[in-house]
Amino acid sequence: MKYSTKLSDAAHVLAFLALHPGAALTSERIAESVQTNPAYIRQLMSALRKAGLLVSVKGHPRPTLAKEPDGITLLDMYRAIEGDKPILHQDTHTNPDCGVGVNIQLALRDYYDEIQKVAEDRMSTITLQDIIDTYRKKAGVNNETEVSA
Amino acid sequence: MKYSTKLSDAAHVLAFLALHPGAALTSERIAESVQTNPAYIRQLMSALRKAGLLVSVKGHPRPTLAKEPDGITLLDMYRAIEGDKPILHQDTHTNPDCGVGVNIQLALRDYYDEIQKVAEDRMSTITLQDIIDTYRKKAGVNNETEVSA
DNA sequence: TTTTGCTGTAAAATAATAAATAACAGTGGG
DNA sequence: CCCACTGTTATTTATTATTTTACAGCAAAA
Numbered sequence: 182m183k184y185s186t187k188l189s190d191a192a193h194v195l196a197f198l199a200l201h202p203g204a205a206l207t208s209e210r211i212a213e214s215v216q217t218n219p220a221y222i223r224q225l226m227s228a229l230r231k232a233g234l235l236v237s238v239k240g241h242p243r244p245t246l247a248k249e250p251d252g253i254t255l256l257d258m259y260r261a262i263e264g265d266k267p268i269l270h271q272d273t274h275t276n277p278d279c280g281v282g283v284n285i286q287l288a289l290r291d292y293y294d295e296i297q298k299v300a301e302d303r304m305s306t307i308t309l310q311d312i313i314d315t316y317r318k319k320a321g322v323n324n325e326t327e328v329s330a
Numbered sequence: 331m332k333y334s335t336k337l338s339d340a341a342h343v344l345a346f347l348a349l350h351p352g353a354a355l356t357s358e359r360i361a362e363s364v365q366t367n368p369a370y371i372r373q374l375m376s377a378l379r380k381a382g383l384l385v386s387v388k389g390h391p392r393p394t395l396a397k398e399p400d401g402i403t404l405l406d407m408y409r410a411i412e413g414d415k416p417i418l419h420q421d422t423h424t425n426p427d428c429g430v431g432v433n434i435q436l437a438l439r440d441y442y443d444e445i446q447k448v449a450e451d452r453m454s455t456i457t458l459q460d461i462i463d464t465y466r467k468k469a470g471v472n473n474e475t476e477v478s479a
Numbered sequence: 480t481t482t483t484g485c486t487g488t489a490a491a492a493t494a495a496t497a498a499a500t501a502a503c504a505g506t507g508g509g
Numbered sequence: 510c511c512c513a514c515t516g517t518t519a520t521t522t523a524t525t526a527t528t529t530t531a532c533a534g535c536a537a538a539a
Contacts (some may be wrong), residue, residue, distance in 0.1 A: 183525070185419060187527095192438055214431045217528080240486050242485055274365055282364060282365065297393050332524045364497075372502095388505070446529065465513095
């Protein structure tokens with residue numbers, strides 16, 4: 182497969198909303214910034230909506246954040262978009278007749294869970310507000326205005 | 331793409347070597363345990379060899395660990411197998427004419443780097459010896475012997 | 480109340496990456 | 510000199526992500 186960039190794109194969408202409060206943001210407008218197609222943006226927004234991070238009304242091009250930016254973490258976005266997909270993947274097709282194969286994978290699971298935990302703990306400390314703050318610094322350096330296409 | 335299980339399989343291979351010291355382990359024998367094909371195992375071993383984790387001689391079916399199990403970390407394996415592949419992936423195809431898109435991704439990079447760091451830090455604390463120790467506990471519970479197929 | 484533009488959703492097509500497979504030159508041991 | 514095996518590359522297949530297409534239904538404007 183390709184590598185999933187859904188988390189990045191979801192963060193992009195939420196930041197875009199936060200940076201354009203009150204604007205009439207169609208999925209097409211957002212898609213231009215992400216440089217993708219409107220249906221994909223709507224799919225992302227659908228997941229974010231179901232997770233309670235975003236509010237929108239069918240047919241009405243005015244999606245808004247469901248919470249303040251400092252109340253939305255990167256982990257919230259990850260859960261919304263990727264569910265419980267792990268960052269490291271086990272091989273679940275080892276030989277079931279081989280005790281080594283089976284139990285090595287069981288052992289690895291414990292350690293993968295630990296790694297997942299520290300990654301998620303870190304994600305839970307990063308908010309959309311943090312991302313926006315960092316964005317503003319970068320944008321300042323790059324002399325960009327946040328209303329450009 | 332499929333999800334990569336190379337790290338899991340590499341750990342499997344190294345653990346298998348550690349658990350069968352002195353045995354004549356052909357790539358075919360190891361492949362049986364992982365339930366895959368010998369060429370794939372040889373590819374993994376090639377990467378592990380280049381990273382200095384494993385020693386083998388062409389044509390000679392007796393690969394051995396290049397270091398003690400407590401001197402090989404999960405991070406060593408990850409580097410050997412995945413190089414500097416990140417666990418989270420940015421969208422590098424956003425609209426370059428959109429300041430928001432460009433700079434949001436730059437901001438995300440900082441945070442992704444942090445998440446990568448905590449994950450790798452954790453990986454660096456987990457050794458092949460730890461995995462083997464945990465394996466033995468699991469294997470004990472499951473009443474398996476480590477010499478079965 | 481009709482029209483228009485948009486959303487929400489699903490299905491099908493395409494793209495990217497991983498793993499499986501096949502092939503073969505070359506090594507070491509018998 | 511054989512033989513079994515490794516190390517390596519190239520090709521094919523499988524799996525997942527993204528793109529594309531399509532369309533029913535809502536909201537606002539006319």
